[in-house]
Amino acid sequence: MKHKNFDITVLMNSITFFIFSILLFKLYLTGEYTKFIAPKMSVYLIIAGYIFLLWSIYAFKDFLRSMKKSEACSPIPKKRNFRWVFMTIPLVLLLMPTTSLGIEDLSSDYLGRNIANQADSNVTIGLGSQVSPEVEEMTKQKQIEIIGFDRLNKTITVDTNNFYTWMVRLFQSMEDYDGYTITLTGFVFNDDASFKDNEFLLARLVMSCCVSDMTPLGIVCRYDGEPLEKTKWYTVTGKIFIGDYKGGKEPQILIESVVPAEPISEYIYTN
Amino acid sequence: MKIKAYLLLGPIGSGKSALINQLNDSESFRSLNALCLQFEMGNTSVQLPHILFSKKQVDHHLESVVHAVAEKLTSTEVDVVYIEWNMNTSLIKLQEILQHPMLSDKVEVHKAIFLSSTQTELNAHITEHILNANYFYSFEDTTSVSKSRLGDFRSTLKTINPDIKLIHHTDVDAFSSMLVQDKKLSGELWIGGLLALVTLLFFTSEWITTFANKHILFFLGVFLQAIPFLAIGVMLSSAIQIFITHEWIESKFPKSVIKGTFIAIIGGFLLPVCDCASIPVFRSLVRKGVPLPAAITFLLASPVINPVVILSTYYAFNGKWSIVFTRVILGILVAVLTSFAYVLYPPKQDLLLKKVSLNASCDCCNLDVSESSKWEKWLMHAMHEFLDVGRYLIFGIAVTTLVSMTLPSLQGGNSVGFLESFNIFGGMALAFLLSLCSSSDAMVAQSFLNKVSMSAIYAFLVFGPMIDLKNILLLKSGFSLKFILRLTFTVMTFVFILLWVLPFVQEAI
Numbered sequence: 001m002k003h004k005n006f007d008i009t010v011l012m013n014s015i016t017f018f019i020f021s022i023l024l025f026k027l028y029l030t031g032e033y034t035k036f037i038a039p040k041m042s043v044y045l046i047i048a049g050y051i052f053l054l055w056s057i058y059a060f061k062d063f064l065r066s067m068k069k070s071e072a073c074s075p076i077p078k079k080r081n082f083r084w085v086f087m088t089i090p091l092v093l094l095l096m097p098t099t100s101l102g103i104e105d106l107s108s109d110y111l112g113r114n115i116a117n118q119a120d121s122n123v124t125i126g127l128g129s130q131v132s133p134e135v136e137e138m139t140k141q142k143q144i145e146i147i148g149f150d151r152l153n154k155t156i157t158v159d160t161n162n163f164y165t166w167m168v169r170l171f172q173s174m175e176d177y178d179g180y181t182i183t184l185t186g187f188v189f190n191d192d193a194s195f196k197d198n199e200f201l202l203a204r205l206v207m208s209c210c211v212s213d214m215t216p217l218g219i220v221c222r223y224d225g226e227p228l229e230k231t232k233w234y235t236v237t238g239k240i241f242i243g244d245y246k247g248g249k250e251p252q253i254l255i256e257s258v259v260p261a262e263p264i265s266e267y268i269y270t271n
Numbered sequence: 272m273k274i275k276a277y278l279l280l281g282p283i284g285s286g287k288s289a290l291i292n293q294l295n296d297s298e299s300f301r302s303l304n305a306l307c308l309q310f311e312m313g314n315t316s317v318q319l320p321h322i323l324f325s326k327k328q329v330d331h332h333l334e335s336v337v338h339a340v341a342e343k344l345t346s347t348e349v350d351v352v353y354i355e356w357n358m359n360t361s362l363i364k365l366q367e368i369l370q371h372p373m374l375s376d377k378v379e380v381h382k383a384i385f386l387s388s389t390q391t392e393l394n395a396h397i398t399e400h401i402l403n404a405n406y407f408y409s410f411e412d413t414t415s416v417s418k419s420r421l422g423d424f425r426s427t428l429k430t431i432n433p434d435i436k437l438i439h440h441t442d443v444d445a446f447s448s449m450l451v452q453d454k455k456l457s458g459e460l461w462i463g464g465l466l467a468l469v470t471l472l473f474f475t476s477e478w479i480t481t482f483a484n485k486h487i488l489f490f491l492g493v494f495l496q497a498i499p500f501l502a503i504g505v506m507l508s509s510a511i512q513i514f515i516t517h518e519w520i521e522s523k524f525p526k527s528v529i530k531g532t533f534i535a536i537i538g539g540f541l542l543p544v545c546d547c548a549s550i551p552v553f554r555s556l557v558r559k560g561v562p563l564p565a566a567i568t569f570l571l572a573s574p575v576i577n578p579v580v581i582l583s584t585y586y587a588f589n590g591k592w593s594i595v596f597t598r599v600i601l602g603i604l605v606a607v608l609t610s611f612a613y614v615l616y617p618p619k620q621d622l623l624l625k626k627v628s629l630n631a632s633c634d635c636c637n638l639d640v641s642e643s644s645k646w647e648k649w650l651m652h653a654m655h656e657f658l659d660v661g662r663y664l665i666f667g668i669a670v671t672t673l674v675s676m677t678l679p680s681l682q683g684g685n686s687v688g689f690l691e692s693f694n695i696f697g698g699m700a701l702a703f704l705l706s707l708c709s710s711s712d713a714m715v716a717q718s719f720l721n722k723v724s725m726s727a728i729y730a731f732l733v734f735g736p737m738i739d740l741k742n743i744l745l746l747k748s749g750f751s752l753k754f755i756l757r758l759t760f761t762v763m764t765f766v767f768i769l770l771w772v773l774p775f776v777q778e779a780i
Contacts, residue, residue: 013654027495036492044499051502055654058647082462086662088469090494096476098487208587209711211492212675 007066009081014059016084016091021052023094035100037210038269100265101211102231156240158184163204164268167217170240174251177240182253185235185261188228189216198224202236202253206268217268223255235261273379274344276352277450278365280400281386283358286410288315290386291353295319297447303350306343310365311357320347326357329364333371341373352378362403382450384408385435389416389424393431401431408438408446490672494665496708497547497741501664502657504548508555509653513645520560528614531565532607539573539606545708546574546736547664547745551656554749563617564610571609571762574709574736575602584732587713588720601733601769608765609758618754660748667744671706674740694723695770698730699763702739709736726770734766 024045027033033042148157158166190200203218236258243252279287294300307321324336385404388411525531553570576599588594712735716728738759746755
């Protein structure tokens with residue numbers, strides 16, 4: 001009887017990488033990858049998917065070849081390795097019904113308030129000027145004109161798509177907007193350690209590359225009413241003023257009204 | 272049930288026959304009917320039934336060898352076979368004998384033992400035999416051999432065949448029971464356990480996600496970000512392995528340390544990948560003979576100075592070029608200083624690389640080479656390297672996830688406190704534990720702005736891409752612990768010194 005000598009390891013390698021590549025393509029095509037990584041990284045998923053597919057195909061070719069050959073290379077039984085088993089761990093995790101990270105999941109109080117500080121002059125945006133190309137490039141939030149800005153009535157209306165750009169503007173040139181009435185939507189973040197009772201941060205979640213670097217970004221609000229519940233979404237209206245933070249100045253909002261709002265599920269992606 | 276055969280390899284006088292006699296008398300084999308197939312006439316005679324074959328017979332009358340063995344196996348009761356093989360004959364011949372239809376379902380090699388002494392020169396010819404051996408055995412009295420010679424010999428053995436077990440000539444009974452043991456079981460148990468765990472995870476997914484959702488997301492976020500770069504990295508490193516020869520590096524790579532370092536820095540700028548990719552490339556470069564200092568410069572500099580990192584730092588700190596610039600300069604300085612340390616105090620060559628040999632399916636016999644093109648070899652080598660390194664990556668990310676998620680003290684406000692108290696060391700420690708990809712650590716770092724000193728932030732930004740939990744584990748797949756530790760401490764020292772000096776330099780400017 002001819003000695004059956006095909007290499008199961010090679011076959012398993014092929015199968016594992018094949019399943020992986022399919023999963024990666026699926027993540028990309030369905031947009032599910034946004035649960036884990038930022039859109040700018042999504043192209044790399046495709047690259048990995050193609051590489052895995054290539055490997056899978058050639059490993060399979062290898063396997064077929066090993067089936068045809070009746071002799072092995074050495075009399076010693078080939079050491080079977082099971083390294084492919086380790087790849088099944090992330091595979092299984094990917095198949096699990098995970099749900100997007102919400103604010104409640106963040107145990108941290110990273111404060112992204114400094115995101116607009118210390119800007120170089122060529123990135124500063126002042127009153128009446130457009131968002132600089134750099135900042136526009138920085139976020140997926142493109143705009144031709146400054147949306148929501150009403151110089152006459154001294155009001156600013158921030159909508160979902162220009163939260164980030166407005167934050168950058170407010171922090172970079174706070175004097176220009178001092179006294180303006182602003183309306184914006186975000187979730188409440190009011191850690192006892194960092195905020196006094198009459199303060200909270202109104203924020204949105206920002207992701208740079210992947211879920212592990214997610215940070216809340218927002219603006220401090222002064223509010224003398226009932227303390228608001230952490231992680232709940234509100235649309236607030238108030239007057240912008242220049243407040244203190246650890247010896248430095250930053251824009252803050254003196255709240256006039258608070259209205260519960262629908263949660264915004266999208267993250268903000270930088271660059 | 273096939274009869275188990277034990278193969279003994281090694282030069283004349285290494286003691287093959289003597290070991291066969293001892294094994295035959297040992298506890299595990301005493302009661303078995305043994306047959307010895309001698310393909311070499313040694314000095315000691317074997318004290319059990321045997322057949323002696325001459326080299327001429329093996330070379331020209333293989334069929335007669337097969338017949339003789341088959342006849343003996345059918346006419347007498349044989350429980351175990353010892354094969355004493357001639358070092359000058361290729362193992363392919365043995366394969367032909369054992370794979371012959373008359374014998375293929377009767378006998379099977381279970382384990383192979385290589386015997387020799389430190390006097391034996393481990394040249395290319397012997398390598399084939401060492402590669403196929405499971406154990407190394409020696410009758411030599413090691414007390415009379417110098418420690419360094421012994422060490423060199425052993426590490427060369429391990430370099431050729433990392434899986435070979437070195438047996439110290441003590442208890443033959445213990446050794447024989449080792450031989451009899453079905454090796455597969457212990458390894459396969461672990462793997463079986465892992466597979467069972469994975470299957471369990473699959474079927475309890477609903478329940479698991481209720482409490483581990485955050486952890487899984489975190490793990491997968493880092494994982495999905497890292498694997499494309501790892502895949503690219505191994506493709507690059509395999510390309511170096513397959514397409515670039517030792518000789519080319521020897522002739523083309525600059526001899527002077529300065530020029531070599533410079534080339535390495537340029538290389539670092541050009542490789543737009545995560546730190547996960549630079550490690551396989553580093554491994555390949557060293558294997559191909561790139562001088563260690565230059566390779567180290569590349570390893571340390573590329574995660575910090577590549578275009579992706581420069582851009583992400585720029586955007587995270589909102590266009591502040593001075594921060595980007597400082598990060599790059601510091602990164603280059605640390606890399607160069609570290610590599611100079613290696614120039615001044617070069618490591619003992621043998622301790623550097625734990626594994627040099629490619630895995631078995633790559634350097635299989637010559638039969639394979641003609642069939643697959645160089646491109647195929649490149650792809651398959653890359654795949655194997657990925658699998659090799661990938662398990663360390665998975666483990667590393669798992670550890671990072673646990674550390675980041677379950678230790679609240681590492682998140683947010685307490686991070687700040689931690690950094691404030693421990694400053695530069697805090698920055699390094701935090702970067703080490705968080706093990707962020709070097710393209711996203713800038714974002715995390717900027718959240719510490721104005722709360723901690725810039726030195727701590729720079730420590731975080733410069734040390735992190737170079738050395739962190741993930742990197743250490745990736746390095747472990749190709750380098751000895753000693754090397755990794757020395758590298759870590761050297762980098763730590765230079766980062767600390769440079770950052771301590773930085774405020775003074777900045778004032779002077």
